[in-house]
Amino acid sequence: MGAANQDSSDSLDPIPPRPANVEGTTAGQDGAQGRNVVRVGTRASALARLQTGIVLDKLRPLHPDLEFQVVTVTTHGDAHQSAPLAGMGLGVFVKEIEQQLLDGRLDMAVHSLKDMPTLLPEGLALSSLLPREDPRDVLVNRFSSTLEGLPEGARIGTSSPRRQSQLLSQRPDLQVVPIRGNVETRLRKAEGEECDGAILAAAGLLRLGLEGRVAEYLSPQRFVPPPGQGILAVETRADDERMGGILRAIDHAPTRYAATAERAFLERLGGGCQVPVGAYAQSVGDLMNLTVFLGTTDGNQTFSVKVRGLTRSPHQLAADAHLALVERGGGRLLDEAEI
Numbered sequence: 001m002g003a004a005n006q007d008s009s010d011s012l013d014p015i016p017p018r019p020a021n022v023e024g025t026t027a028g029q030d031g032a033q034g035r036n037v038v039r040v041g042t043r044a045s046a047l048a049r050l051q052t053g054i055v056l057d058k059l060r061p062l063h064p065d066l067e068f069q070v071v072t073v074t075t076h077g078d079a080h081q082s083a084p085l086a087g088m089g090l091g092v093f094v095k096e097i098e099q100q101l102l103d104g105r106l107d108m109a110v111h112s113l114k115d116m117p118t119l120l121p122e123g124l125a126l127s128s129l130l131p132r133e134d135p136r137d138v139l140v141n142r143f144s145s146t147l148e149g150l151p152e153g154a155r156i157g158t159s160s161p162r163r164q165s166q167l168l169s170q171r172p173d174l175q176v177v178p179i180r181g182n183v184e185t186r187l188r189k190a191e192g193e194e195c196d197g198a199i200l201a202a203a204g205l206l207r208l209g210l211e212g213r214v215a216e217y218l219s220p221q222r223f224v225p226p227p228g229q230g231i232l233a234v235e236t237r238a239d240d241e242r243m244g245g246i247l248r249a250i251d252h253a254p255t256r257y258a259a260t261a262e263r264a265f266l267e268r269l270g271g272g273c274q275v276p277v278g279a280y281a282q283s284v285g286d287l288m289n290l291t292v293f294l295g296t297t298d299g300n301q302t303f304s305v306k307v308r309g310l311t312r313s314p315h316q317l318a319a320d321a322h323l324a325l326v327e328r329g330g331g332r333l334l335d336e337a338e339i
Contacts, residue, residue, distance in 0.1 A: 037066075037067045037068075037069055038067070038068045038107045038246075039069050039071050039107045040055075040068050040070050040106070040109070041072075041097045041109035042070060042072060042097070042109065042110050043073065043074075043075060043078060043097070044072040044074060044078065045078070045182045046184070047183055047208060048072075049070070049072070051207065052110040054130070054207070054232060055232060055250070059250065063246060075092060075094065075096045076096065077092035091115075091116065093111075094109075094111055094115055097109045098120075098235065101124060101235060101236070102121065102123055102237070108127070108234055108243050108247065109234070109236075110232060111232070112233070113126075113129065113227075113228030113231040113232070113233040113259060114227065114229045114230075116228065116233060116235075118264075118266050118267040120235070124235055124236070124237060124238055125235065125237070125238040126233050126234070126235055127244045127251070128234040128248065128250050129231055129232070129234075129251060129252055130231065130233075130234075130251075130255065131252045131255055132258065133203035133206060133207065133230040134203055134206055134217075135225045136225060137199050137200065137202065137218045137229075138199070138202045138214045138215075138216065139197060139198075139214070140190050140197055140198055140205075140214060141156070141190060141198070141215050142196055143196065145215055145216075147171060147216055150196075152173045154197060155174075155175045155196045155197075156175070156195060156197050156199065157176075157177045157179035157186065157190055157194060157195040157197065158178070158199045159179060160199070161276040162226055163199045164276070164297055164299070165295035165297050165302060166222075166276075166293065169299035172299060177194060177195040179194060179195065183208060184208075186198050187200075187213060201225075201229055201230065202214070202217060202230070221291055224279065224292065226277070226279070227263050227277075227279045228262060228263065229280075234247050257283065257312065257314050258281035260314040261314035261315075262279040262280065262281050262290070262318075263279075265279045265321050266279060268318060269322070269334065274337065275294060275295075275334065277293060278292065278293035279291070279321070280292075281314070285311075286310060286311055287309070287310065287311060288308065288317055289306060290317050290320075291304065292305055294325055294333055296333065303325055305324040305328055307320045
């Protein structure tokens with residue numbers, strides 16, 4: 001698993017420049033209504049549609065002349081709910097949406113950033129990243145217990161190798177049960193239908209108003225999230241200055257710096273790295289802390305380091321974290337993954 005090519009620039013990931021006259025441009029014409037139409041792609045789940053609504057609630061007051069039409073797309077990951085995610089490859093929740101963007105059937109698409117590979121298809125760009133929701137993982141379970149207080153042998157559901165690795169490293173007596181499905185489905189399974197509990201992203205529960213189901217918020221230092229967790233990303237065609245300009249107004253620079261550091265670290269491991277990995281960046285004034293994690297799925301070997309650097313140098317921070325993790329011993333896991 002060789003390191004991916006790394007952009008040497010320490011600037012933010014590029015977004016399309018604002019055109020001179022955003023308000024005078026159009027995404028498409030609705031002949032019957034005579035209004036400018038922007039076609040917005042998203043997955044069909046309740047959470048995906050709600051997240052799209054969050055984006056559109058920010059855009060509509062800024063562009064009352066535009067009509068935003070939501071188009072739901074079934075992705076490969078959605079269509080094959082019984083298949084294990086680990087064997088499905090990269091971008092299983094975004095590829096079909098991205099193809100419709102490239103084909104011109106969509107003008108923009110809303111994604112959970114953690115679902116997106118570090119390398120975008122040629123011709124596409126991340127035009128806006130919204131302020132981050134809570135990045136932590138959470139534990140839900142039928143005992144209303146903390147992780148430490150779970151009974152021995154409790155069955156905890158997750159299909160994430162990263163979550164499995166960190167869970168077993170802290171509680172090797174627990175049983176990990178692979179579960180998939182939308183948030184509501186996994187919550188139901190965690191009530192004893194298939195397991196005793198589950199680990200999910202806090203952001204999804206909070207956006208759906210289900211925070212009352214959380215038994216414990218897991219510290220991002222002890223239970224390092226994946227790159228981009230809690231961040232909504234809006235993707236467009238890279239040459240569409242019209243859409244880039246519209247979306248630039250809602251781009252959140254602190255979130256973009258953090259996301260750039262996290263994704264740059266993952267890219268250094270190789271964008272398709274299948275080793276359990278986490279990365280979480282948080283700014284403190286002009287400085288940024290980046291905590292990264294690498295481990296084996298059985299939790300027997302785990303490596304975690306925290307580095308600090310300039311917020312405006314996210315690529316350098318990612319490089320420092322990668323070097324520190326390798327020096328700590330994590331390089332052996334990467335070498336073994338290449339064999």
